[in-house]
Amino acid sequence: MSPDTGEDFPSDELTERLSRVLAERAGSVRASDDAWSRVQRATAAERGRRHRRLRLVIGVPAGAVGLAAAALVGVLVIRSGGFGAARTSSTAFSAAAGPAAGGASSGAPVHPGAFAPDSGSSSAVASVGAASPAAGPARPVPSGFRGLSATFVSLDHGWLLGTAPCPGPPATASGGTSSAAAPSGAAPGAGCSWVLTTTDGGRSWSAVGRPPTSRVRSVRFADPSNGFVFGPELWATHDGGVSWSPVTLPGLTTAQPEVDAVEAGAGRVHAVVVDGPVVRIYDADPGGSAWTAAGLTLDTGAGPVPSAQLVLAGSSGWVLENDRTVVGGARLAAGRWTAWTPPCTQVAGPAVLAAASPTDLLAVCDVGRWATPEGEQLYVSHDGGATFGAGRPVPVEGVTGLAASAATVVVSGFSTGTDGLARPTLELSGDGGAAWRTVYSGVGNGDWADVGFTTPTRGVVVADGTLLVSSDGGRTWSLRPAGG
């Protein structure tokens, strides 16, 4: 079966017997009939959780994040999972793609294939190594680009990480560090990573760089020069996204560490890494290359799907680690990470975290997901996560993201319409979770990421490949397609 079996592994009576016993035992095992539908449901829910990395304003210069300690009044949530009757989440959503949209109060429906191929498509994939961060020639967005993650350092200046089909023939080295055709680790035909930039709040985009890896799914910038793409690898740029180099973190012990979260704030950049059995926290000067491990690590717990979140607000920060359920946390105060008991450790489900200020922390927890499902509940803390109030139900069936400004809370997630199809939705509360209304509803497979607020009024989310922007605290949203 294997092509090279003759590598002088022991082969004798014992190993023959071993082969026979193993084959007999394995042959007695059958997959259960509902395995596919169970995995479908679980991946839908997990996709949501993994995308909950709140991208609350990454290191916006001077105070955009410092939302004073205003009492939290509102919240926004995005949700996934709970596809109910939809057997195959992605195909069910694809089938629903089209002009339909349920109950959106603003904006056009999100269409997963909405990107018009760029007119200058084939030349768009030329090397971008020579572009300069701020004033380089505008390079067209590559044909077939699909956004994965967005970050802003001001109202106008932001970046979008996404993928586009790799160029056919291997590119010759053409300057910069982003000349590889297909990155290592990518299957032929898989997407190449691209970073776009905007200086007008997402109204227009140009390609700025190509991290030479496909093993990244999120982007964060600390300032106009210094940024990071990550998940599971970690790469850094110090020239606005033009050139990228891999980051080596000290003290990792496994061969496949996964950088789950990176956020910047208060002049530092922090990274959270799942390293086999432990979660490690690092920080660095965004412009430097020396990363320092925090003095504590978290246990990844027992489940095989550890996933860590990182939320910063001013000089405060929180790490929450899900592994099927909430298994651990850490809190940043006065520049030090210390152990923290996160909310929802007893609810038998995972949580997603967001901060509205250094003291106002929110969590939406999937109560009973691994026991008796009871739905999503919002919990709010006004003392930096020491205590949380009683849960309030969030009217979605699966959460993909959570963001909070001083006045509103937004949840991205899924809701099932009267036609029985689950649709991605944005729900907003202006009163701390007592009342909710749908502020955006689209089609697509619900691959939403990075819902967050750059300022108390400016909200962003990447919705099935396209950036959505709000300028009124999440009450209305409009598309900012990168293709046009």
Next chain:
Amino acid sequence: MDLAEPGLPPAAVVSFEELFRAQYEPMVRLAYLLTRSRAVAEDLVQDSFVRVRPRLDGLEAPAAYLRRTVTNACYSWHRRRRREQTVPVDPPGAADAAPEELWDALAGLAPKRRAVLVLRYYLDLSEAEIADTLGVRPGTVKSLCHRALADLRQVIEP
């Protein structure tokens, strides 16, 4: 060398469903051999698929990545089992096969030694594939294998 991907078209983008159809049962069997519990095996494999899905587009050898994920999941499960002092394996006699001295002896091995034997003598993987799956250097695969077999002999040939 190329890591063989039995059941999957080479050099093609594999959809999640294709990967699932081709690999779910083989992975449950692998996990069962590593954990001795059908229920645990299905749980771990389900979670492994959940974990692999968001990374699928960037993988050149999704089945190999999946195998690694499942094997790691089984390790994590062993760690937890040790911590909690519980042994939720299938009860004796639950298996279709008769009680087997060798099967029980295998259960007594350290997880990595047991894994190397399963990967070699059940999945018939090469040295490079085993090294990739276990996250060890290729050079250590054979010594692991020899030590694991020596452990087994100690139990069944006292």
